[in-house]
Amino acid sequence: MDKTFIVLGSLLLFLGVAFGAFGAHILKSKLSADMLNVFETGVHYHMIHALGLLLVALFADKFPHAGVWIGWSGWSLFAGILLFSGSLYALSITGIRMLGIITPFGGVAFLIGWICLAVAALKGGA
Template sequence: MIKIFVVLGSLNAFLAVALGAFGAHALKAKLSKEMLEIYQTGVQYHMIHAVGLILIALLADKLGNSTLVNISGWSMMIGIVLFSGSLYVLSLSGIKILGAITPLGGVGFLLAWVLIAVAVMKS
């Protein structure tokens, strides 16, 4: 799982940079200020949690590939897809109901961070 989380973290960091650049250049004139802010929030959380996935890989290596750390990594990955993904689609499509998915991604992020703390405390 260590290599998987480094790869997922690196690919997600790449995507966050690419999507951030796309938003700053291609979408700036096409989206309303509100929708651009929503998009940028998706990018910000995407990058933070991409780095979080790499942190999880380092912790998995240090803690002996703990089940809690592995669950944390998958929870964080699901959080990226649901939270950032829903914000990207919402801002580009204007479909407001997609905002209902965003909190599920936030729960994934919260769970991931709590599981990291628990795994470290149990080690």
């Protein structure tokens, strides 16, 4: 499990840097200030939660008796990146405001991921 979240976290951090550069260098002249801000918010949360995936991977070893909670934490953070950041990327590029309906589901996934990590620490301590 820890290897999975290290790979996912690393690849998502790579994509976060690439998306940030894409926004700063290419989208800056193509999007309104409002939509560029939406895109940048997606990148911001993307990066924070990709780092969270690396933390989950590190804690998988530290809390071996909390495997299910660690798994829920990692997969929830991953889902949050896809739903929250992904919907903001799509909304900003396409201008389809209905995509904003998806964003809160990603936010809830982030919250679930962090709570599951806390529970893993409480339940999985050696």
